Amino acid sequence: MTARHPAPPRATLLVIAKEPVPGRVKTRLTPPYTPREAATLAEAALADTLHTVLEAPARRRVLVLDGAPGRWLPPGFDVVPQEDGGLDERIAAAFGHCDRGPALLIGMDTPQLTARLLAETAGAGHDAWFGPAEDGGFWALGLADPGLAAALVRGVPMSTERTGAALRRRLVEAGLTVRDLPVLRDVDTAADAAAVAACCAPGSRFATALHSLSGERR
Template structure:
């Protein structure tokens, strides 16, 4: 199979368990609601890319048993792969490995916190993964990465990384150098996971380009996320 698996790694939204770092400013039920918007919008972008590139859309998800609720957020035809156990590194490694084991020529995982991630970045990642053994990365504004893609499993990339810190991207590059793995660095983007980055999202919706990415690069439409933010701003609380 020559296709590239393009997957969002996510947790099926539930109040009190989703995007908790966004509370405040959001209430727990709003955190779950905006998480659903993020997943729906990001996977719509993935589906758009899959229409013009040799790619297939997936969700690498948790927890087990929430498949019907998650499928309501996904475009038709998306595959589901259950996340493994352990820390984020272990789950990322298993997610990549499972997608490659399904027969794809390459696999990438995208965090579920970047609803306006441009389709251009995803298309570039798909193209880069068609060029042999390498790691493809898009840095995030907080020092992590928005996506990671591989054509072969490399457990060392995910070993001993202090997740949720500003050192994630830098240390991942170091791991790649240690194993002699070529790196393709793509333009970066930002995650929406706290009050500051939620303000960035509001600014982007108001027409202010994010201070990340390539000059002139515009975010994806993200209609559900935009509608959520505008409704919350108008009423003080999203519907």
């Protein structure tokens, strides 16, 4: 008889995000887009991300939010506020909402993310999961033990072209086995938006919103 191996535990999926308010989100999209148009794209990216997370297997789904929930929030998420401080502090604190591991944190900047990729991410045999972004940052961080987040993330310089490398180096120096995820492109600029929309699933909210805004400009 073939021995059965226990299935790896399902991860808590964390989404760290800002409420899509004009002037507060996606400011690098302006110009060419207006603050309101940039917020429209941010809302579409966030909604796509949340619905993708709903499609992936998870122990629990948590939205770590700067702001207030809106019509873009589907049911199925626990909503908790972001802590004060820099992004490193807020990411570290987000993992504190996991009562046990593993946990995977993603942002709202990669609407091309698929449920299949999320489902394949956290599995047995690794201590950490790292998703690098094209701009040198990262789109995902997963930890088998979320309690390590504070020591690993706090103090990492954020929003630089060296952020991802610095964070991954921390993981390795801590003696963790790291699974590298595919490189994804964040939506920061208008060029990013166009490239990411082309990678999104047909009919995605983000691609539809970008197409609509581009049509209005013709």
